[in-house]
Amino acid sequence: MQLTIRLFEQRFSMRFIKSALLYSVILSLVLLAVMALATSTGSYSVSLHDSFFSLLKQDQWLNDPQASLIIWEFRLPRSLVAALSGALFGLSGALLQNMTRNPLSDPSLVGISQGAALAVVVLTILFPAYIDNYREISAFVGAVLIAVIIQLLRGKGHPLKFILLGIGVAAFISAIISTLLTYGNLQSAMTALSWLAGSTHATGWHDVKTLLIAFIVFICLSVYQARTMSGISLGDEVAIGLGINLKSVMYLQLTISVGAAAIATAVVGPLGFIGLLAPHLARKITRSGPANHLLLTALVGAILVLAADILGKILFAPTQLAAGLVTSLIGAPLFAYLLIRKPS
């Protein structure tokens, strides 16, 4: 039951398993359902009926005339931001795990999220005037810089060193961030702090646009290079033997995973463990080829962050928990489970 696509004289080819495609469709439907749920939960209760009709812009069917405004101005952009950033974190984690050949890599564990966070916090505290225009760029630069530093420190060592060094770098950066937060201007520090908790509230259509562009670019790039992923996961020697240009593919994967994590971090703040969990859950749901696996991972990541956002809204209502806290609470035990489980 396979479906093979070959394009450009076979330079681009991928094979889909039908059952995996079916699961992708199911997951997309689940995503839509969770989206609907996300638009109707919150401190101002909007019924599913109302949220459905306001999404269709059929205002005459609404029971509550306020609903349309709330959905279009607040709930929908927030849900879209959650879903898109989840997808980006998922992609980032999947590529990072493939590259380091370690199933436990996660952008927040190896210092990439922290790099982005440091850049944004420095900008918020020291140059508050520029924060709105340069947040994404500075997050990207910070993340890339940290990734390059870790990569340089690692040298030709074992891929595991990438993770250990990342943990050290992450601790170092967290200390700098805390210093800045403690001694910076109180107003900017509070802005930075709410962003650091990994929060999706206070996001608007502007953020949706940024994330959507990034998502389209990165999903295309990662599907394009997906074919080399299974080769790389078998080891350097095998990958070279299969004719993979190891160096350029590595750089491409690193760029995609750093970029995706950086932009998602720039908008919603460092969300932990999504990049770790999404690829594993996707693999648990069904076996599939690498390209389809990436799509599934993006879907699972989106669902996870949306679910975390909903949970954060309802757990301690009316106090809202940042989605980042919820993902850490759920993600850390699952991480421990993944650590314990014997590799299959």
Added chain:
Amino acid sequence: MNRQQWLSSTGIIVMLVLLILALIWHLSIGTKTISLIDITHSFYAFDEDNFNHLVIQELRLPRAIIAICVGACLAVSGALMQGVTRNPLADPGLLGMLTGGALAVVYWSTFVHAESLVWLPLVAAIGALISAVIVWGIASRAPGGTTPLNLILSGSAFTAFSAALLAIHHLLDEQTFQEMRTWLVGSLLASDINVLYWCIPWIIIGLGGAIALAPSITALSMGEEVATGLGINIRRRKWQLLACVVILTSVAVALAGPLGFIGLVIPHVVRFWVGADYRWIVPYCILLGAIYLLFIDTLARWIIQPQEVATGLITILIGAPLFIWLVKMRVR
């Protein structure tokens, strides 16, 4: 007495002198610089009306003593962990024990509302013990057993989890957040000398135990087969050592909050100096840990006068690069 022993014994004397110098520096530097003469006078001719004497005796000396105790405890507990697990990257902070202890203290002070400080070290100890058991349990079940990587990964997962719990707690209860904020980054500013009185028996038990057990740690650090061959009951020794580590770590948490990386930095510096014999490493760690934390704390108060940086931030800023260097050198 051979050359190595001679070197090590003179080293102890050098350390003691350094400790006294660091203490004097710590006492004299601050928002108000106080001269050496005033410091010595405040000890043997204390004058209640002299403002400088009051500052020394009431504010700076308690803080210096707490710094000495915390530094010594953390350094020794790090050394014990590294020896027993034969893991150069072991550190009470990296293995989640500091955050675990801090979490226990925060929950205790919110839900029990206890005014009494008697139980504080014990509560921190229970928190640290539970987190040590959890982190160790996860790592030992992972494929490959308790390797440095597995321990650190499970430690960082546990730290992330308890940090999220702490953040949620703060969100729901701003009162405790205000009270606990300085304490939670690891600071000697808010340390209470009264807590120290309740900690001293524990410190004596912990450090005394470490010194008494030092010869068997040397054997254990050469591998379990060697230790068994030398007639050591490994199971019992490991439990005793774990008890020491937990006591020392929790005393430090109760006194100063989570101060990262001291347990990692000091034993490595000491080992560079005196070699692999824990009969020397433990006393050196006590002295060097105390000197180091005194020095860091002075720095913390001095860098951006008249404000002060939280001590825990500086220990991380110095410790993390060393951790990175260790990974680069020691992990193949």
